[in-house]
Amino acid sequence: MAGAAAFDEIRGRPGDPGGRPEFAQLLDWMESTPATEFDRRQKAAEAAFRQLGITFAVYGEEESAERIIPFDIVPRVFTAREWASLSEGLVQRVEAINAFLADIYGPRRILADKIVPEELILANPQFRPMLAGAKPPHGVFAHICGIDLVRTGPDDFWVLEDNARTPSGVSYMLENREAMLRLCPELFEKFNVVPIDSYPDMLLETLQSVSPRRQRAGATCVLLTPGHFNSAFYEHSFLADSMGIELVEAADLEVDDDKVWMRTIEGRVQVDVIYRRIDDDYLDPLVFKPDSLLGVPGIVAAYMAGNVALVNAPGTGIADDKAIYSYMPEIVKYYSGGEAKLPNVETYRCREASALQYTLDNLEKLVVKLVDGSGGYGMLVGPTATKAQVEEFRTALIAEPHRYIAQPTLALSTVPTLTEAGVAPRHVDFRPFVLSGADGVTITPGGLTRVALREGSLVVNSSQGGGTKDSLILADDAGGRR
């Protein structure tokens, strides 16, 4: 249903002859490049990704333990004006997320003022009571946020999901650009594209800025990975490499006297900032899952003692929980004093009786999600689901309504994409990366565009057959150079 009426970001609305004149040159390029040439370049890009080892693992698939995410060579483009207004909304939202976290793990004013129901926070598994009173260095909790956006019209952007734990995908943003520069240099001659290659520098500055030491320079920052069997390991090593910091595993770290040390060939060295890509649950067996072998015993105590910055801080999951998501407009308003510049997708909280009733009555129109699910698992897309799937969710909803939310099926925007039948529209979403350090919020002018490669599909997750595209932000709205 979403296919026919969807807004295309490059061609405009179907049947609208004016379309989007600012992208006429891009259309020319798409139409004048032969399909075989696109095909050749796309294969070259995928071969390069494989050779570099830019792979990810899909859990439960032994056969193809390492796959590359399909890369689509037709880029997505944002004008300078679109980007400027998106950025404003993103800064506002991420500042609110950090204020919310400081409040929840501090005075809890927002609960006292009854903006968010208390039991929704305190009984939420993502809330970590043992971290109450935490004062992370420089007051930053969510240093790196990935905000998932969808679009339904020229100026209609919606936040689909906040990722305030350990959002991944930024390496694809950078590698996709590298591939485009190599394979389609003519595009960058036609359009004045803002570069993104300073992202690792900005990330390193963000990490150094939250060092608990008085002297920012010389802070020892490390990236903590679960190891090379993790599905995002390529990204971990890529980022550590680009920043020139050590890529450590739990076994490389030890905690002594509430300080974190790493084992080196010259003895031990104190660590100030840990960009950890391990979930809270596995971070510290003394505090969270006791049987975790990926974690570092005592690391949370060192964090609570103020001797190390954890990026992102533990417990940030309470801010991106799907049950909290529906309160985000109120949360943004509460801390920023203004209306949220980026709206939420309308959300029915099935924990509320009327919302549950509405959801059960309209299952075939709605998208139903597990509050604590991710990666496209535990999700019902009503319009494309089979009868059996709908009934399965109906039973589950009635049994445990508090575990679900429901949203209307949006007519997600499309972007022209290379398919077996030539260039055709496919649905996309967008994840920009927002950095918060001691000196404020910065956003790299770009992000990860994910595309649902199957015709009509709305599921963009890489584990479910999604691909990626480069996302170009134009430096000006004059329509390009020359």
Next chain:
Amino acid sequence: MLSRTANSLYWIGRYVERAEFTARLIEATIRLDALSARPAGQGAWDSALLVAAADYDFGLTGETRSPLAISRYLTLSASNPNSIRSCLDAARSNAKSVRTALSRDAWEAINRAWLFLRGRASTGGSQTTLSLVEHIRAETRGFEGALHRMLRNEAYSFIGLGAAMERADNTARLIDVKYHLLLPEGERVGGPIDRDQWTTILHTVSAVTAYRWLYSEGLKPWLVAELLCLKPELPRSLVASSEEVVGHLNAIGKRTGLQGEADRLARVRHNALERTSIDTIFGQGLHEWLTAFIYENTRIHLSIGQQFRFS
């Protein structure tokens, strides 16, 4: 540098070297097999198993000792932990976990070699096997080339250290196999088969020309042994490998300001090798001397692990 990183780099050096050595061994064995009439040709494959320290494990597979089965076992078998495939698997797995310490070129070289072998199920006949091992040697040469373009930092030294330690071990095993290699009944020492066997050993370490260049005499077993044990001009000789071990340990010591037991043992070994003559070695018994060398190499390997906190 993280101790774990140093450990992985060291093993990358060892595994790539081992893969290359095995490729050379197969190449030389095919050559020897082709040159000699059976049963000497069969003997060549048996000795290849001995050199690769895979004789016992091959016996456990229950396969017949045919050239095809043995070359497959040494090249592609996943159950042989020292097959070329297993070595490249292990090298890549280590490289993957320490990618940040490797240059892009070095990583790509390992990954490419691994990708090349990944889909191979059979080595095919000796012609295909030859082209397969030649390809692998080209890939490992590519890795060595990438290595030499890396920063001369600890990462470089640890890979080099692993490679030199492995090379010392491999060369010692290679010479020692001549001890196990029995001549067929009626053949005499110094006869054509004996000479072929020594030539094969030279081929394995690409030292045929080196031999001609260093010695004006015809092929003499004790001179081949001298070349492989004591000639610093030959990079694969025991003395050259020992010197490289000392050099890499020195470089690490210079950068970190730390030296230890591994440095001491490596220097003692190298000094002793420099002062030894081939007559002394033969006087002691070549096999006994080589066994002691391999034992000492293991001792140095263990002290490297201790000194840099590998575990």
